[in-house]
Amino acid sequence: MRINELADNQKPRERLLSHGASHLSHAELLAILINTGRKGNSSLDIANELLKTVDNLKELKRLSISDLNKIKGVGLYKALILKAAFELGERMHSGSVDDKIQISSPKDVADFMMGKMEHLTQEKFIALFLNSKNVIIKQKTIFIGTLNSSIVHPREVFSEAVKCASNAIIVLHNHPSGDVTPSNEDIKTTERLKECGQMLGIDLLDHIIIGDHTYLSMVEEGYFD
Structure with missing residues (x-):
């Protein structure tokens, strides 16, 4: 199902606006970063597929741009956005x-x-x-x-x-x-x-x-x- 076919209270962006980031699932947060889907798969579908390739978020963070690029529906552009987001998160956690x-x-x-x-x-x-x-x-x-x-x-x-x-x-x-x-x-x-x-x-x-x-x-x- 496409994101725009979901009820407003089920759409990741709308849920972020109304409830805050802490109330979103891993898949919903990833879907916002992924932004757009592909034919037959919404950004939420791609996010769920991405999470199936790893056991936890730490493993997801370790994936290289090449690894992310190989996942169906991600591609190079989305892989770069994800990698940049992971790095920012790490820097915020660790300081500089x-x-x-x-x-x-x-x-x-x-x-x-x-x-x-x-x-x-x-x-x-x-x-x-x-x-x-x-x-x-x-x-x-x-x-x-x-x-x-x-x-x-x-x-x-x-x-x-x-x-x-x-x-x-x-x-x-x-x-x-x-x-x-x-x-x-x-x-x-x-x-x-x-x-x-x-x-x-x-x-x-x-x-x-x-x-x-x-x-x-x-x-x-x-x-x-």
Whole structure:
């Protein structure tokens, strides 16, 4: 059935206007983004078909533009709109460096980065560079792949800290397994970075490991003692 054949209280846009976004189903929200249907299928039909290809919204977010484009009724234009909407949602959840986020606890870091990292399928090692007020002034991906103390060289981290006149840094990486228990390599990498920071006068404040809806602060767990 075409959208315009539905009663007003069943049309996604009208429901959004009258009830607000929180009252709409996943399919209805997607239908609004998809906007138009195709012959024989409304935007709501396409949205429902799209949801059938994944188990949850997290998997939907991970689909590439190419994957979305292959789904019947989506096409490249709609795939681009969907991907842009997913990215905006992730940025709103995670915040951005432009938001001038001040760090006062490991939880602040986790709140800022969890949405960006908890569902990655590869390990990503990221450095956050802070000013004297512990406000994040820059974020940089240092390495992608299995963390190894011989691969993550302190020079790559601290040369960037010097460039942006950072007073302190926080490093973090994800464990795709979801288990945030530090490995021996995690501990070795932390020790090397901490020692280098002490020599340069740029403090390593923490090394945070992101897992599945959880995190571990190596400071809180006593690895910095």
